[in-house]
Amino acid sequence: MGKLVRQCAVLFLFMTVVTGVLYPLITTGLARAMFSGEANGSLVRKDGRVIGSALVGQAFTEAKYFWSRPSATSPGPDNGASSSGSNLGPTHPALTDAAKQRMAALRAADPTNTRPVPVDLVTASGSGLDPEISPAAAEYQVGRVARARGLDPAKVREVVAANTRGRQLGVLGEPRVNVLELNLALDGLR
Known part of the structure; x- marks a missing residue:
């Protein structure tokens, strides 16, 4: 049971970093590089x-x-x-x-x-x-x-x-x- 909980916790942390940190940083960076005006609010x-x-x-x-x-x-x-x-x-x-x-x-x-x-x-x-x-x-x-x-x-x-x-x-x-x-x-x- 402990092994399963540890695997779930590692998977949870991994997915949190990938989908909650890396993905937003990459998409925001690409948007700012390719569509600077639009990504910054069309100011x-x-x-x-x-x-x-x-x-x-x-x-x-x-x-x-x-x-x-x-x-x-x-x-x-x-x-x-x-x-x-x-x-x-x-x-x-x-x-x-x-x-x-x-x-x-x-x-x-x-x-x-x-x-x-x-x-x-x-x-x-x-x-x-x-x-x-x-x-x-x-x-x-x-x-x-x-x-x-x-x-x-x-x-x-x-x-x-x-x-x-x-x-x-x-x-x-x-x-x-x-x-x-x-x-x-x-x-x-x-």
Whole structure:
């Protein structure tokens, strides 16, 4: 019996070292060597300092910036440590009220815009951290951003088009615009 217990203990320690130490170290090392940016959080830097991640949405509230999707994380919006959706169904009154308030805020920020508000500007994503909006949501905001920056709307549309990503492999997902990268590109205009 003692021999069996000793064999089990040795096997347990061996597997702990292999699967709990060696494997994670090797895969992390390979990931950092082959995909450095992605393995380190897809961090976005400006002037040498980290200003965000291309994978996590951020709240932009100034008129000169494109606004992200609403965030449903807690205790506050865009909390990367607390990914969550609102878990409200499509007929829940609180979801309807929140969407109406968000539409009113968008209309107040750009009263001359009479187009329908794209759904991704008034509803949070499943994770509550979506860093991207649809090209329609970006187009909806072009007028406000162009006026606030004193730019020709055609120039702003060019920047949106340059920052629009297509479907993955040509068939997966939808075209999308990363809001942080788009706003940085606008900041880079002279």
